Amino acid sequence: MNINSIFAWHYEARPYPNDQDFDVQLGCHFEEVLEMLDTIKLSKNSHYLETAKHAIATLSLALKRGETSARIEDRKEFLDAVCDQIVTGIGAAYCAKMFPVTALEKVDKSNWSKFDEDGRAIRNGSGKIIKGPNYEKPDLEGLY
Numbered sequence: 001m002n003i004n005s006i007f008a009w010h011y012e013a014r015p016y017p018n019d020q021d022f023d024v025q026l027g028c029h030f031e032e033v034l035e036m037l038d039t040i041k042l043s044k045n046s047h048y049l050e051t052a053k054h055a056i057a058t059l060s061l062a063l064k065r066g067e068t069s070a071r072i073e074d075r076k077e078f079l080d081a082v083c084d085q086i087v088t089g090i091g092a093a094y095c096a097k098m099f100p101v102t103a104l105e106k107v108d109k110s111n112w113s114k115f116d117e118d119g120r121a122i123r124n125g126s127g128k129i130i131k132g133p134n135y136e137k138p139d140l141e142g143l144y
Contacts, residue, residue, distance in 0.1 A: 005108050005112075006104075009108065009112060010025075012115070012119070012121070014121070019069060020127060021127060022070070023063045023066065024063065024126055024127045024128050026063050027059075027060045027064035027128075028060075030056050030060035030063070034060060037052060037053050038053070064126050064128055065126055090104075096144075098143060099142075099144075100143075102143055103140050103143045106138035106139060106140060106143075107138045110136055110138040113132075113134050113135050113136045114130070114134075115132060115134070116132050116134070117133075117134070
């Protein structure tokens with residue numbers, strides 16, 4: 001598995017993404033950041049973390065519900081930031097003595113299992129791809 005499989009999953013799910021697809025996907029991205037923040041505690045000044053979590057949760061929901069929309073003002077810098085997030089996310093897991101490459105392979109395989117029997121993405125009312133009847137949760141045991 002390489003990152004091409006993840007790209008292919010998104011292409012299969014939405015071959016012609018529109019502005020609403022972008023907003024929902026960006027909201028989902030922020031949702032994942034929030035889930036990560038929920039797993040950590042700060043040694044002091046925990047209000048920083050709580051403030052960030054509240055803001056990210058609010059923004060994520062607003063984007064996914066269509067209450068606001070985002071437009072990229074600098075496409076080059078946006079792409080650079082997204083790539084840097086991939087690199088720093090893998091680095092954070094590595095520094096926490098985890099195995100992110102193998103975990104990513106398992107998450108990618110799990111994401112493919114979200115599609116229905118005909119290989120189509122299943123969406124909720126806002127357009128977010130949801131788990132279908134064939135969904136298999138990734139087994140990350142031994143990787144953290």
